[in-house]
C-alpha cells in the first residue's frame with residue numbers, strides 16, 4: 001500500500017541505546033513509543049559508526065556498498081547509479097531539510113557528508129542546545145505548507161558517551177535533555193498527515209565503555225519508534241528491523257517506490273491496516 005504523508009520527520013539521536021528509553025529516563029520518548037509503534041530489536045549498519053549509518057540513511061545502501069566506513073575518508077565515492085533518498089524524494093515533489101546543532105568539528109563533517117550525497121534542499125545548523133535545534137525545526141515545519149522530509153540530528157548522548165561512558169550519569173542526563181527536546185516535536189505527530197520517526201545511528205559501551213564501533217549487540221541495537229497518523233498504535237514490531245528499512249519506509253510514506261538497489265524494506269507492520277482506504 002502506498003501512503004501519502006505531507007511531512008515525515010526523522011529524529012536521529014546519535015548514540016542513544018534502546019535500553020535508555022524507559023519511563024524513568026526518557027518519559028516523553030517512552031510515551032511516544034507506548035502510544036505509537038516501536039521495533040522490538042532494530043539494528044544499525046556495520047560498522048556501527050555515525051558516518052556509515054548516516055550515509056546509509058541517505059543512500060539506502062549498506063556500508064559495504066557505499067564504502068564510507070570511517071571518518072576522514074574521501075567524499076562518498078561517485079558510485080555509478082547512486083540514487084540518494086533526498087534526490088528520489090525531490091522527484092516526488094518532496095524537499096529535504098536537515099537540522100543540526102551549530103557546527104562543531106564533528107557536525108561540520110556530517111554536514112559535508114550529507115551535502116556530498118546530494119539532493120538535500122536545506123541544511124540548518126543553528127541552535128546550541130537540543131531544545132533550540134528542535135525549536136528551529138518545529139517552526140520551519142509549521143511554516144512550510146509543502147511536502148517535506150525533515151531530519152533532526154542531535155548528538156548529546158554520543159558526546160557524553162565518549163567522554164564519560166555509555167549509561168554513565170552524564171550520558172543519562174544527555175538522554176534526558178534529548179527527551180525534553182523530542183517532546184517539543186511530538187505535537188506535530190498529532191497532525192493528520194505527519195509521520196514522526198525516532199531512531200539512533202548506533203548504541204555504545206558494548207566492548208569499550210566509551211565507544212561503539214566494535215561488533216557487539218550493545219553497539220548495534222538502536223531504538224526505532226514511529227508515531228503519527230496511520231501508525232499501528234501500541235504495537236511492537238516482531239520482525240527483524242534494520243536502520244536500512246528507514247529510507248524505503250520514508251519513500252513509501254510519500255507515495256514513492258524504492259530503487260531496487262535499496263537494501264531495506266518498507267516497515268509495513270508499523271502502519272495500521274484499519275486506515276487502508278475503502279474503495280468506492
Ligand SMILES: [Zn+2]
Nearest residue numbers: 015158162212
Ligand atoms: Zn561516536
